[in-house]
Amino acid sequence: MDRFGGAPLKGVFIVDLTNYWAGPHAVRIMADFGAEVVKVEYVKRLCVLRGAKKDNKAYDKHPMWHQVNRNRYSVTLDLKEDRDREAFKDLIRRADVVVDNFRGGFLDSIGLGYNDLVKIKPDLIMVSMSAFGDTGPYRSYSGVGGSIEAVSGIQSLTGYEKDGKRLRIREMDVLAGVAGACAIMTALMHRQRTGEGQKVDLSQMEAATHTLIGEHLLEYVMNGSVDLPKANRHRRFAPHGCYRCKDDDKWVAVAVRSDAEWQRFCDVLEHPELKDDRRFADRASRLRNHGLLDELIEKWTIRHTHIDVMQKLQDAGIPAGAVLNVAEISEDPHLKERGFFLPDPDGGARLFPGCPFRMSGWSGEVRRRGPDLGEHNRYVFMELLGRSEGEVPEVKEEEIGTGYDPE
Amino acid sequence: MTEGALSGLRVIDLTHYIAGPYCTKLMAGFGAEVIKVELPGRGDMTRSMGPFYKAEAGIERSIPFLWLNTGKKSITLNIKSSKGREILKDIIREADVLVENFSPSFLPSLNLDYETLRELNPRLVMTSISNFGQTGPYRNYEAEEIVEYALSGGMYLTGDPAKAPLNAGPAVTQYTAGLNAYVGTLMALFRRGNNGMGAHVDVSIQESALDNIEISLVNYLHLGVLAKRTNDRHSMVPWELYPCSDGEVAVISAPIRYWHRAAEVLDEPALFDKKYRHCMDRRKYREEYEALLKKCLKKYRKKELSRAGQEKKLAFGYLADFDDVLESPQLRSRKFFEEVTHPVTGSHRYCGAPYKMSKTPWRHARAPLLGEHNFTVYGKMLGLSMEELEQLKKEGVI
Numbered sequence: 128m129d130r131f132g133g134a135p136l137k138g139v140f141i142v143d144l145t146n147y148w149a150g151p152h153a154v155r156i157m158a159d160f161g162a163e164v165v166k167v168e169y170v171k172r173l174c175v176l177r178g179a180k181k182d183n184k185a186y187d188k189h190p191m192w193h194q195v196n197r198n199r200y201s202v203t204l205d206l207k208e209d210r211d212r213e214a215f216k217d218l219i220r221r222a223d224v225v226v227d228n229f230r231g232g233f234l235d236s237i238g239l240g241y242n243d244l245v246k247i248k249p250d251l252i253m254v255s256m257s258a259f260g261d262t263g264p265y266r267s268y269s270g271v272g273g274s275i276e277a278v279s280g281i282q283s284l285t286g287y288e289k290d291g292k293r294l295r296i297r298e299m300d301v302l303a304g305v306a307g308a309c310a311i312m313t314a315l316m317h318r319q320r321t322g323e324g325q326k327v328d329l330s331q332m333e334a335a336t337h338t339l340i341g342e343h344l345l346e347y348v349m350n351g352s353v354d355l356p357k358a359n360r361h362r363r364f365a366p367h368g369c370y371r372c373k374d375d376d377k378w379v380a381v382a383v384r385s386d387a388e389w390q391r392f393c394d395v396l397e398h399p400e401l402k403d404d405r406r407f408a409d410r411a412s413r414l415r416n417h418g419l420l421d422e423l424i425e426k427w428t429i430r431h432t433h434i435d436v437m438q439k440l441q442d443a444g445i446p447a448g449a450v451l452n453v454a455e456i457s458e459d460p461h462l463k464e465r466g467f468f469l470p471d472p473d474g475g476a477r478l479f480p481g482c483p484f485r486m487s488g489w490s491g492e493v494r495r496r497g498p499d500l501g502e503h504n505r506y507v508f509m510e511l512l513g514r515s516e517g518e519v520p521e522v523k524e525e526e527i528g529t530g531y532d533p534e
Numbered sequence: 535m536t537e538g539a540l541s542g543l544r545v546i547d548l549t550h551y552i553a554g555p556y557c558t559k560l561m562a563g564f565g566a567e568v569i570k571v572e573l574p575g576r577g578d579m580t581r582s583m584g585p586f587y588k589a590e591a592g593i594e595r596s597i598p599f600l601w602l603n604t605g606k607k608s609i610t611l612n613i614k615s616s617k618g619r620e621i622l623k624d625i626i627r628e629a630d631v632l633v634e635n636f637s638p639s640f641l642p643s644l645n646l647d648y649e650t651l652r653e654l655n656p657r658l659v660m661t662s663i664s665n666f667g668q669t670g671p672y673r674n675y676e677a678e679e680i681v682e683y684a685l686s687g688g689m690y691l692t693g694d695p696a697k698a699p700l701n702a703g704p705a706v707t708q709y710t711a712g713l714n715a716y717v718g719t720l721m722a723l724f725r726r727g728n729n730g731m732g733a734h735v736d737v738s739i740q741e742s743a744l745d746n747i748e749i750s751l752v753n754y755l756h757l758g759v760l761a762k763r764t765n766d767r768h769s770m771v772p773w774e775l776y777p778c779s780d781g782e783v784a785v786i787s788a789p790i791r792y793w794h795r796a797a798e799v800l801d802e803p804a805l806f807d808k809k810y811r812h813c814m815d816r817r818k819y820r821e822e823y824e825a826l827l828k829k830c831l832k833k834y835r836k837k838e839l840s841r842a843g844q845e846k847k848l849a850f851g852y853l854a855d856f857d858d859v860l861e862s863p864q865l866r867s868r869k870f871f872e873e874v875t876h877p878v879t880g881s882h883r884y885c886g887a888p889y890k891m892s893k894t895p896w897r898h899a900r901a902p903l904l905g906e907h908n909f910t911v912y913g914k915m916l917g918l919s920m921e922e923l924e925q926l927k928k929e930g931v932i
Contacts, residue, residue, distance in 0.1 A: 284703030
């Protein structure tokens with residue numbers, strides 16, 4: 128503990144009913160910053176991140192599970208069974224926040240919606256992150272990143288050609304997840320000041336739309352058109368693109384924003400004569416002759432590694448970045464020096480991706496990997512809920528179903 | 535009117551461009567008083583960048599600016615001048631939060647680093663958003679969206695393996711950072727509510743955006759698996775956009791356990807043969823399975839098929855254009871769009887709240903004109919007289 132007071136969410140208790148990626152990601156951010164989280168799992172249908180296999184407890188061994196569901200306890204409950212419902216309600220009695228990403232209306236239909244839970248915990252915060260929201264004609268629709276990205280119009284903005292195939296970007300679930308974290312924190316701030324809890328209805332489609340394309344929708348409303356997709360080019364900057372470098376599948380992204388940057392770029396390119404070339408004299412002419420520029424640039428980049436190109440251009444104050452793959456990111460000297468990667472709490476050499484921000488007195492931590500199935504049944508029932516040993520749920524292997532089996 | 539969730543908080547907004555302004559837009563929307571500090575005469579550089587309303591340039595006509603600054607107050611102040619700096623310090627003394635996204639060396643060069651400001655106001659939460667964070671060898675690197683997308687691993691995974699990696703259309707890394715900066719700021723405020731102490735929050739756009747590939751990254755770190763771009767070929771089948779009679783339909787076998795219900799929607803029994811019953815079987819026979827599916831999809835329209843799939847509880851969708859989005863019955867029913875009126879551009883539909891809170895409202899408001907709140911802030915909050923304001927204006931301080 129230092130002068131700033133350590134983990135910001137110390138003492139906040141969250142019940143996590145989420146599955147897939149978006150909901151668990153929202154809760155991960157809270158857990159990384161000190162919240163105590165109990166994840167409620169359904170043995171008969173495990174979260175998709177626990178994978179498709181049951182042999183040798185494969186569902187406890189996936190790195191994606193360890194990452195996205197880290198820093199929480201696992202308790203197995205069947206919310207349709209009376210005995211487990213009582214235990215769940217006891218968890219809610221001590222909870223500050225409950226988060227779910229069921230279809231809109233599901234929890235209400237089993238008598239565990241906000242209106243039911245608020246009766247047992249009047250200042251409860253409930254954040255429901257359904258695909259399309261708790262109301263409206265799509266309320267019971269389900270959605271994954273691939274459907275939400277398409278239906279929201281987000282996917283219509285990315286592609287290699289104006290009229291060609293539209294491609295997905297990285298990453299709908301995470302954006303909706305961070306928006307979920309925003310919702311939790313907004314509600315916690317209000318409760319800290321007023322003592323009042325509330326329900327937050329987060330439609331993943333709306334959150335992603337707001338975040339990514341609010342400006343583009345407004346452009347469409349105001350001007351009747353949107354100037355995307357543009358592949359790797361830019362509306363105002365030229366040259367702006369992704370260029371092939373030395374070695375297989377190595378690329379660099381470059382953005383030249385001004386005439387001054389262009390002049391410096393010509394020097395780095397070892398073609399100072401281009402500074403006086405009228406075809407590239409200003410932004411408008413460079414935009415017009417972009418194809419020609421691309422050829423000239425790639426003739427140079429192909430002779431260098433993507434890291435070298437980045438460094439040469441950055442040394443000249445020009446925005447450039449190597450297109451890094453995950454192997455390169457894991458070795459990136461900048462991220463290493465900043466201590467981005469976090470050690471495995473169980474020891475060993477493996478590292479975890481770190482946190483999206485840091486603050487005085489706290490940079491986030493991995494206290495434990497995503498838990499084994501029901502790993503904390505005992506802890507939750509006996510320590511947290513004060514039940515007897517005989518009431519601790521048992522995970523029966525033969526009852527386990529994965530999220531991949533046909534019904 | 536009921537108060538917003540963040541009402542009572544005063545935020546000094548020294549941000550420009552996208553990530554910072556989006557963070558403070560959310561704060562304003564949820565009820566905080568956000569005072570945006572802009573350069574006299576020009577303002578936030580986004581005011582001069584466009585695209586502009588009706589394609590006519592003007593500092594009150596920039597569409598991204600109008601979107602990113604709703605609900606804020608605007609004052610003009612040249613913080614490079616010594617008088618401007620003193621005024622800024624006076625404002626910061628009265629503030630809860632300062633958000634900035636200058637390059638990491640800029641505010642320290644003006645003696646406005648966190649340690650200095652903390653002495654002025656120990657309760658201050660200062661949030662610094664930057665391209666690569668406040669420390670580390672890339673801290674002074676220049677960046678634009680495409681550079682951040684490249685260095686945060688998203689770009690390598692976007693697009694066709696036979697072509698160059700593809701930039702995202704929307705500014706995904708900067709918006710991700712804006713959201714994360716909002717979360718980080720509120721966490722620091724929440725801790726302050728318990729212990730009375732402010733904090734400095736360091737948000738790196740690169741690190742924020744790395745969360746977007748957390749699964750690919752951990753799979754490399756722990757299993758040595760190197761993720762590549764796939765032209766949107768998903769590990770599950772079917773799970774992508776396919777052409778149909780009038781566009782592209784998202785035929786997605788989620789929840790995976792329900793896929794066989796699509797038999798009631800898709801008129802091709804072969805797709806539901808025992809051979810393809812388990813998702814691992816469909817993956818194994820991907821080519822032939824997708825060929826069957828594509829052939830069958832030619833007779834369907836995107837919206838009808840999407841709805842039919844959803845009625846069987848499947849996560850179908852379709853590739854919407856912006857007309858589809860603006861007319862979406864779901865968004866209309868939920869009043870996602872709100873009419874916002876601006877003195878220069880008039881009345882238009884903006885996206886409203888990013889999520890709906892049952893007890894605290896979203897603030898429906900427009901972006902401010904440059905310096906619109908100079909009088910309110912300098913006069914009422916700092917008690918400067920009209921003469922003093924005139925003098926400061928003459929000197930180019932405000």
